[in-house]
Amino acid sequence: MMAMRKKVQTDAPDEIEALLPWHAAGTLSARDARRVDEALARDPDLARQYAAIREEYSETILLNESLGAPSSRAMQKLFAAIDAEPARSRPSSISLSTRVVGFFARLSPRTLAVAAAVAVLALLLQAGVIGVVLMKHDSGSFQTASYRPADRQGASTSFTRSLEPDSTARALVRFKPDARMSDIAALLESYQATIVESTSGGMFQLQFNRPMSKEEVAGVVAKLQNEPIVGLAVASQ
């Protein structure tokens, strides 16, 4: 006890000693709680200090609980001030993370589970389409674009496009045989595109998520052609 008193009077707390108050409050991590428990089991002086801490803990709670609660005046003043604020006409300056959190927090656990399952299924399906078609066409040889509109039932044979921005801008892409799923997914994300169709010729039709003029599509297709995993890219209607 005397050695303990001497230590406390002259030294800063050691690591475990410093954590005792958080242990009493139950706010330590599982790992730290275990370490503290082990230290308490082997050190009677530490255990005596911990007993004193638990008294402080309970009295602090009683003290704060005895402070009472505010009157309704505070709430009235608050909402009078809120009513005097300018009206918010639209969700403004709300961070994306807050919106995402808010959206998912409003869903019930069941709805969240169903939504997650659907999202996973969509990803798997898209990956599966890519995988199946790539496996069927892994010859590795370069082929000219063999997409023939006549291959598709009812497809238009015309590639004429207007000069106005096209809200369904598309391109045809053939991926290289050794292209990995993760690289394809990353490429789709970077170009803001989705696969909407695959053809028997091993091509994928990508649809871009924003309207683009003919010139813009040509520029994007040129960029796609230079991607390491793309074997061929052409504009499509």
Place this chain on the structure above:
Amino acid sequence: MSPAQATADEALIARIAQGDRLAMQVLYGRHHVRVFRFGLRLVKNEQIAEDLISEVFLDVWRQAGKFEGRSAVSTWLLAITRFKALSALRRRTDGELDEDVSNAIEDTSDDPEVAIQKKDISAALRKCLTSLSPDHREIVDLVYYHEKSVEEVAEIIGIPRNTVKTRLFYARKKLAELLQAAGVERGWP
């Protein structure tokens, strides 16, 4: 606070950011008492503490859109409360502060001795808790009553993690000294 309630608080903040008055009422209902008690322990004046609540939650109303969820909403509320309490203390005149200090001294000198006479160590401990310095009072309250982790306390007060631990240790030492002065021996230090 459970993870479920923490998530629910963030959902309320998201709705408040869109001007949802009802969400503000719910958030206020959940947290106004703790905000009041934390503020009161800092400013030692009920009127000022009540004004603090209005200011704190008005800030939340205005800033909800900027809350990024990196800490719990309750931690954010206490950080705002502390800032506003310290501002309120700086605004008070010297005369008002002297009166508060003299009241505190009177409380310290009388009641612990009375409590010991009645062998009420708990009451003595509670009185000594009110006699701690503001820095020591707030850290004791944040850890024991508001159940904040080392990291959360560091964020609220704006000090490093190690300083949080040593400050609480010295708060406890001071508490022990006050109790010893009042004739209470607890076996530590």
